[in-house]
Amino acid sequence: MNPENFLILAAILFSIGSVGVLTRRNALIAFMCVELMLNSANLAFAAFAQMHGNLDGQVAAFFVMVVAAAEVVVGLAIIVMVYKTRRTTSVDDANLLKL
C-alpha cells in the first residue's frame, strides 16, 4: 500500500480535529479534537518512520503519546474544576481573563 495514503489520512484527521476545536463550544469535545490532532500527528510520524526505514518517527510518536497522556490529566482536571464552579463546560463562558 502506498505510504502516502497514511499521510493523507493524517492530514484529514488533523483537519477534522482543528475544525472541531474551532467550531465546538463544549470543552470536552474541543479536548477530544485536540487529542485527534495529536494522534493524526502520531500517524504521520509512524508513516514517515515506515517511509524512511528508521525508528526516529516512532520514537517521536512515543514522546507525543507521553505528553498527551500528561496533558489529558491536567486538562481534564481543569475542565472538571471549571464545571464544578461554573456549572458549564462551554469554552465561550470561560472568558474571565479578558480585560
Add this chain to the structure above:
Amino acid sequence: MFLLETIHPVAGTGMFANAWWMIAAPLLVAAILLIGGRMLDAWGHYLAVAAIWFSFAVGACLFAEMWGRPVTERVVESHLYDWFSVGAWSFPVGLLVDPLSIVFVLLITGVGGLIHIYSIGYMAHDPRRRRFFAYLNLFVAAMLTLVLADSYLILFVGWEGVGLASYLLISFWQERPSAAAAGVKAFVMNRIGDVGMVLAISSMLAMFGSVRFVDVAAGAAALEPMWATLIGIFLLVGACGKSAQVPLQAWLLDAMEGPTPVSALIHAATMVTAGVYLVVRSHAIFEASPVAQMAVVIVGTVTLLFGAWIGCSKDDIKKVLAGSTMSQIGYMMLAAGIGPAGYAFAIFHLLTHGAFKANMFLGAGSVMHGMNDDVNMRHYGALRKAMPYTFYTFLMGYLAIIGIPPLAGYFSKDHIIEAAFHANLIAGVCALLGAGVTAFYMTRLMFMTFFGQERWEPGVHPHESPKVMTVPLIVLALLSIIAGAVMNGWIQGWLEPAAGNHPHEVSLIPTPIGLLTIVVVLAGVALGWALFGRRSVPTTAPASSNPITITGRNDLFADAINDIFVVQPTGAVARGVATFDHNGLDKAVDSSAYAFGGLSAQVRKLQTGFARTYALTMVAGVVLVGVVLILTHLA
C-alpha cells in the same frame, strides 16, 4: 626688623602641643549639651561656661609662654594629623599659634566667656537655654578653629562652622517668622562670600600646590600680578560676606533678631571681624597686588560711611549698634587695606572694638531686659536713674567708641585715621567724617536711651539687671577704658612676626590729625546733643521727606537693590525654567505616555476572551508558517 619671610614656624612642643584642647573643650561640651537632653537643663549652662573659661585658661598659658620666647620663636605650628591627600596634594591638619592668632584666642574666649556668664542671666527664663549654650559653645569652637588654622582649608572649616552657628543663633527664636527669615538671609548671603573663599582656595591650590599659610606667603611675592589680584579679590568677597561689608552688608541688620548676647558675641565682637583677620592673615597676597589692596580700602571706606549712615537713622537700639559695627569693621578693613602700616592698627581696633562693642550690646540687652524686650529707643528715655550699672558701663563704651582720650577707641581709631591720611587723602577724609558721624549717632543713642523725658510704654517698669549680667558689663567697661592705652605701644611690635608690619612710633599725645579728629568728634557730639539732648524726642518717628533720612531708615535700600538685581532676575530665571519644565518637558513626556496608552487600548481589543478565537489565531499562524515554508521550498 623681622619680616614674616625671615621667621619660620617652629614645631609645637610642650604647652603648644595642647593647643587643640582649646577647640576640643567647647566642641565636646556642645555635643554633650545637644545629645544629653533635658537632664542637663538644670546645670548644662555652667558646663558651657566652664568650657569657655577652660579654653581661655589654655589660651592665657600659651600667651604667657609665647611672651617669654624670643621673637623669632613666637610662630608655633603644631601638626595634628593628615586629613587627606589627592595626587600630589596633601592636606594636613595643624594649628598655627602665633602672635596674631593668640590675641584672637584671648578676645574670643575672654569676651566670649563674659558673654556666656551674662547669658546665664539673660536667657534664664528661656525654655531652650541648654540648646542656646550648646550653640554658643559650637560657635566658639568654630571661631577658634578659624583663627588657629594653619591653612586656608582648615580656616574654611571654621569659617563654615561660625556661619552655621550664626545661622542657628540668629534664628534661635525660630517661632518668630522674622527671626527664621533673618537666619536664612544671613546664611544665604554668607554663601555668596563663601563662593569667593572657595575660588580663592582653589586658585591658591593651583598656583602654589598648597593652601598652608606659610607656603602661600612664601610664594605670593613671585605670583603673577593678575593671579595675585584675582586671589585678593576672591578673598575680599569672602571677607565682605562674613564681615557684612558693602555690597554684602544687608544681612547684619536683620541678624539682630537673634538674642542680644549673640549679637554681642557673633555680630559685633568676633565672627564679623573674621574678614579683617582673613585680610591681615593673607597680607602677602594683598601686598603683591595694589589693585586688591585698593579694593579693600574702597570697600572699607564705603562701608564705614554706609554703616554710620544707617546708625544715624534707626530707632531700634540694636540696629543702631549693628550699623555702628558695620562702620567700625569698615575702619578695620580700611586699615588692613592700607598695607603694612595698617595691619597692626586693624587688629588693634578689632580688639578694642570687640571689648567696647560687646559692652554696648550687652548694655542694650540689659536695657531691653528691663523694658520688656522693647528695642525702640523712642520708648526709652531717662533710664540712667533706673539702671545705674548699665548706664555707667554703657557710658564707658560710648566714650570709647567715639574716641575720647584716653579710652580704648581713641587710640585704635586715631591710628587708623592717621594711617588713612598718609595712604590716601580721600580715605582719610572719609574716615575723619565717619568719626564725626559715629559721635553723632552714638550721642543720639545715649540721649534717647538714658537722658531726657520718660517715654516708657504703659506697664513697663525699668529695673536694673541681676549681678550675673552687670558684672560682665563692668569687666567689659573696664576693658573699654584701659585696653587702648595698655596695648597702644605694644601691639605693633607684638604682631610683627605674624603680620609682617613695621612698627611706627606712636605716642599717647595727640598729633595734629588726632587733634582734628577730637574736634570733629566733639562737633558730632554737640550736634547730637542739639538735636536729641536739648529737645524732647517724639515717641513716634517723625515723618520725613529728607532723602538722606529715608534712605538711612530703609537700610540704604539694600534689600530693594538686592531684590532688583539678584532676587528678581533669579526668580525670573527660575520661573522661566519652571514654565519650560511644565510646558516643554512635562508635556512631551505626558503626550508620549498618552500615545502609548491609546495604542495599548487598541491592541487590548485583540484579547476577546474567547478561547476559540485564540485557537483560530494559532491555526492561522500555523497555516501561514506552513504556506511560507512550502513557498520557500518551491522557490
